[in-house]
Amino acid sequence: MAPAPPGSQQIPYPTNLPFRLISKTIGQGAYASIRKACPLNAPKPIIAIKFISKDHAFKQGRLTPKQLAMEITLHKHLGKHQNIIQCLGSGEDHAWNWIAMELAEGGDLFDKIEADEGVGEHVAHFYFTQLISAVSYMHSKGVAHRDLKPENILLSAQGDLKLADFGLAALFNRGGKVRLCNTVCGSPPYIAPEIISGRRSKRPDIVDIGYEANISDIWSCGVVLFVLLVGNTPWDEPTRRSDEFKEYVDTNGRTTDELWAKLPQDIISLLRGMLKLDPTTRFTLDEIRTHPWFTRANPYLSPSGTSANPVGLATQMLSSLRIDFSADPTPSHPSTSTADDAMDMDNDTLPHRSHAAGIPATQPETPISDTPFDWERPPRLAVYDGISASQPTTANSAAASLAPVSQETLDRLSEDPCLSQFTPSASGLPLSLTQAARHFADIVPSHSLARFLSPLPFRLLLPLLAEALHRLGVPVPAQAEPQHGWEREEEAWIRVKTVDGRKQGLNGHVVVERFAEGVVEVRFVKASGDPLEWRRFFKKVVVLCKGAVLVPG
CATH class of the missing domain: 1.10.510.10 (Transferase(Phosphotransferase) domain 1)
Known part of the structure; x- marks a missing residue:
């Protein structure tokens, strides 16, 4: 665990792109990262661009130029269908191939x-x-x-x-x-x-x-x-x-x-x-x-x-999204992932094979260590605009008693739909949200719901997270004790590389950063693996850290 590295690419993207990039990484796949883009002289439409590194894919990995050409050809051949991401174009330079696609705005x-x-x-x-x-x-x-x-x-x-x-x-x-x-x-x-x-x-x-x-x-x-x-x-x-x-x-x-x-x-x-x-x-x-x-x-x-x-x-x-704080955060399958399993997979270029049975596949995974940490931060909802940094007061919340959080901040937090998953019933969904909603995205955000807020300062929260990961068998670097600079930088990250309950690779980061006055946000950013298994992993960490989770009420 260490301060988050700068979000810069090792190899510059092509300079002759027929669009302009407007985001950091929003997704990751085999040999590829995905960013948002829009026309050079207009703000819309917003599309997704998949960048494939030729050096990593063709020289270090198992992908061939012929296979990539086939992917692009077949995707273009499919044309337009309301339930299929449309391929809008493609191109390349000496270092990159890129594919322009319809953006899945709902995540x-x-x-x-x-x-x-x-x-x-x-x-x-x-x-x-x-x-x-x-x-x-x-x-x-x-x-x-x-x-x-x-x-x-x-x-x-x-x-x-x-x-x-x-x-x-x-x-x-x-x-x-x-x-x-x-x-x-x-x-x-x-x-x-x-x-x-x-x-x-x-x-x-x-x-x-x-x-x-x-x-x-x-x-x-x-x-x-x-x-x-x-x-x-x-x-x-x-x-x-x-x-x-x-x-x-x-x-x-x-x-x-x-x-x-x-x-x-x-x-x-x-x-x-x-x-x-x-x-x-x-x-x-x-x-x-x-x-x-x-x-x-x-x-x-x-x-x-x-x-x-x-x-x-x-x-x-x-x-239907609910986190039971009384649940036992133990593996939900007979098989159990361990730190040794994850370490064994460090050199595994076949993410789709069964770790136990050796089932091979053909689409390798981008090693996280080779991918710059430049994930797009989720947009802050309007309910957080103008949150005051005034003197905090003690709030009527069990979690808030761990640290003083302003009542104004807690009132705003109650309007965040993502936080309804921490309440005991569907009544936690803000009524004002459902009454004002006109679109799917007005209620369900496009970014991941695997996040929680905490009133704990960095120096207390980081060791708690490291202990939770250790208990789940996720290897955490030995230097995972709070180091000088985290509270000053107000940002930290923990790399997650493990095996899920179905013996498949699960990779990503836990990102910790200041959110508001007296509040820290913990985001679980999946790089690769089954999204349902990633949510299951997130829920287990939340239960193990339940004393540090801020529940608006």
């Missing part, structure tokens, strides 16, 4: 879904319907995604689903001729079993007998639906090494797992159809679209497939 969908709880049937059905619409369109264009998972599912400003990241996409149908794919790729909790069960006699990432990528996409959609409903994946990986998957297979889908017990029978019948081991008997898109649960009425879904009630949708989603 990450699964950052707004409660871990281990999921969302109600209406919300799950709404997003599943839009996911199937996106996948159906892709398949009609002959393209399979091959990496369907929460990391690649974003939101528009109105809360509609936007499918992203086509780095592993493949053309499976050209001119009516279907071709099989041989590359082993995807994330183990979401990957179809036929991709990883095939014989690999020549290379570990190539199966001898190919698979139909469009049918494998159906399996991944089924797992995503399961996650929407219960806030967890059904298994670590679709092999008999996973006890949960083994029971699913042995019982022919009639598992006794408690996660499945939460689901109504009509949903289970749809999931069983999508999660059939034999690809030839797996539900087709037509069978999914005609299933009774899929065709059910939904108050959030318009006839055109877009959000019919963005404010109601946002209110429902935000109301």
